[in-house]
Amino acid sequence: MFCTVLHLSVQLLAQTQPDITGLWRGTMYNDTTQRFLKYEIAISEKNGKLIGYTHTYFILDDKEYHGVKKTKIKIRGEKIIIEDIGLIANNYPISPAKGVHQLDVLTLEIKEDTMTLTGSFSTNQTKLYRSLTGNIIVKRKTNFSQSALLPHLQELGLIDELSFIKEEKMKRTIAIPILEPVFKEQQITNTAEIKSIPEVKKQTVIQPISKLQERVVVKNNTTIKQAQEVVKVVTIEKTLPGTQTIITQPEPIKVNVAIKSAIDIENRAIETIQSVNYISDSLVLTLFDNGEIDGDTVSVLMNGAVIMPMVGLSTNAIKKTIYTKDIKDSIKIVMYAETLGIFPPNTGLLIVNDGTDRYEIRFSGDLKKNAAIVFRKKNN
Numbered sequence: 171m172f173c174t175v176l177h178l179s180v181q182l183l184a185q186t187q188p189d190i191t192g193l194w195r196g197t198m199y200n201d202t203t204q205r206f207l208k209y210e211i212a213i214s215e216k217n218g219k220l221i222g223y224t225h226t227y228f229i230l231d232d233k234e235y236h237g238v239k240k241t242k243i244k245i246r247g248e249k250i251i252i253e254d255i256g257l258i259a260n261n262y263p264i265s266p267a268k269g270v271h272q273l274d275v276l277t278l279e280i281k282e283d284t285m286t287l288t289g290s291f292s293t294n295q296t297k298l299y300r301s302l303t304g305n306i307i308v309k310r311k312t313n314f315s316q317s318a319l320l321p322h323l324q325e326l327g328l329i330d331e332l333s334f335i336k337e338e339k340m341k342r343t344i345a346i347p348i349l350e351p352v353f354k355e356q357q358i359t360n361t362a363e364i365k366s367i368p369e370v371k372k373q374t375v376i377q378p379i380s381k382l383q384e385r386v387v388v389k390n391n392t393t394i395k396q397a398q399e400v401v402k403v404v405t406i407e408k409t410l411p412g413t414q415t416i417i418t419q420p421e422p423i424k425v426n427v428a429i430k431s432a433i434d435i436e437n438r439a440i441e442t443i444q445s446v447n448y449i450s451d452s453l454v455l456t457l458f459d460n461g462e463i464d465g466d467t468v469s470v471l472m473n474g475a476v477i478m479p480m481v482g483l484s485t486n487a488i489k490k491t492i493y494t495k496d497i498k499d500s501i502k503i504v505m506y507a508e509t510l511g512i513f514p515p516n517t518g519l520l521i522v523n524d525g526t527d528r529y530e531i532r533f534s535g536d537l538k539k540n541a542a543i544v545f546r547k548k549n550n
Contacts, residue, residue: 190250190278191215192334193317194287196308198226210319211252211308213243214332220244223328224254225319232487234458234519235262238322250276250287259322259462261485269296274306285310315443316532318519321461325513431469431479432506439539440504444531446522447548451495454523459483460532464511468518471504480508483518494547501545507535
């Protein structure tokens with residue numbers, strides 16, 4: 171009888187425990203540096219246990235740096251404990267500190283349809299580094315299109331480990347959200363802020379790639395033969411013992427100047443993924459890759475005209491200023507995938523600076539579909 175009651179109590183407790191698996195996005199505040207960093211957590215269930223991954227990134231001197239960690243997750247009473255096991259991908263400018271791990275102690279809050287995890291984080295103290303502390307706030311998201319973490323996991327071959335990813339994978343919602351400015355831009359100004367990140371040993375191999383791409387386009391009963399020469403050198407860094415591959419530092423792809431950009435634009439579907447209300451007479455567009463650097467190239471169109479042809483996406487910023495003073499209607503920016511790189515699809519991060527406001531838009535495309543962002547001037 172006692173065993174039956176105990177078993178029933180365990181069942182009821184499991185039923186009342188909310189499901190915390192999913193994608194959580196928000197910010198991390200470092201007490202020492204007094205800076206916010208973007209922070210994402212993917213929580214998954216495997217064989218009755220919770221596992222996960224975290225992602226942080228920052229921009230230093232117009233270069234994007236990121237780190238992806240694998241974590242173990244436990245629920246202790248009302249607290250959710252997330253402890254990192256180690257880095258599985260990063261491109262930090264200096265070697266992260268050895269033996270330093272981050273511990274998040276978070277509390278779940280549910281208000282109507284919003285689930286929020288809030289709490290503190292700390293790192294362990296070592297002989298060389300003292301403990302860092304700070305606060306975390308992340309909200310669970312059902313629309314994965316603006317995730318910075320999932321493209322990395324997809325390209326690292328880990329996306330299928332996430333229990334909340336269905337067969338359709340990262341299917342976008344129909345609604346097109348209006349972006350609000352993210353917190354004011356706070357760029358990292360020195361490398362001291364990342365010294366607490368555990369080190370991952372790597373080995374480097376130079377892999378030259380040279381190939382000729384050729385396509386035949388038929389327009390108005392006229393056949394046009396076009397060739398594109400692609401030459402690039404990538405540095406392949408493998409985390410020992412070689413279970414994951416990280417591709418970094420590609421040289422810009424050299425393209426035959428005779429090749430036209432966005433040649434197949436009329437035959438591709440265009441999906442509007444975001445709508446932005448702006449106030450300035452000029453907007454600064456900045457492009458980065460949104461995953462592992464693998465040779466993605468895009469052309470950017472503004473109201474049908476190519477303004478950035480054949481751009482090779484990487485961790486280095488590629489900027490373009492567009493002037494909006496004389497534009498009466500909306501501005502439609504289309505991200506046209508020219509190549510998909512080694513890990514399809516083509517993914518990127520577009521940062522838009524509108525005066526003091528800043529928007530971050532993550533896009534994805536392939537050879538059948540382009541992503542579009544619509545800009546509309548705010549009424550004074």
